[in-house]
Amino acid sequence: MSNAYDKAHELKEALAETQEFKSLYDLHRQIDADDIAKKMLENFRKLQLDLQQKQMQGVQISEEEAQQAQQQFELVSQHELISKLMDAEQRLSVIITDLNKIITEPLERIYGEPPQEQ
Template sequence: MSNVYDKAHELSRSLRDSDEFQQLKNLHVQVEEDEVAKRMLDNFRNVQLELQQKQMQGQQPTEEEITQAQQQFEMVQQHEVISLLMEQEQKVSTVIGDVNKIITEPLEELYGNPDDPENVQ
């Protein structure tokens, strides 16, 4: 089984060395070094987190909270570096999702894919 863990660590290094991750890392540094951008992004993520926590507790966000979140999103999208950072985060997330799908293929072959409508038992 240790070979699986060795491969996982190798995969981690590959992700860390990938262009997608390196670009994300560089953009993250740029945002961290820009006090205004960092504050804008932190505020946006705090609003997102608060909305997610409410939803997880079964509460619906108010119209005011939704409007505030939309305004925060529009504001961060207007900041070039933050916008690029968010795009790059999405690209890295897609890579990780694709890798996860590849890794879980043996389990799907064994048990089937629960999200597949043809696999309803």
């Protein structure tokens, strides 16, 4: 019988070899080398994190905060490197979501099918 941890390490290596991961890695390096892009992305991520923390704490996000987040998103989306990075993150996220579904299939045998998203 194979060791699940060994298989997980194999999966980690396989994921690191995907074009999606390599693209994301390269884009991060490019952004790190671009002071403007790096600062823009840091500011956007900080704003995202702050808003997520408020939501998790049950704090209502104000209209002003929502507008600020939308403006920040539009600003960073216009930067070519950041836009490419966000696309690459999304592509890798799809792969990870698919892998998670595959990995958790045995649990469905125990707990049944998860409810379908609407």
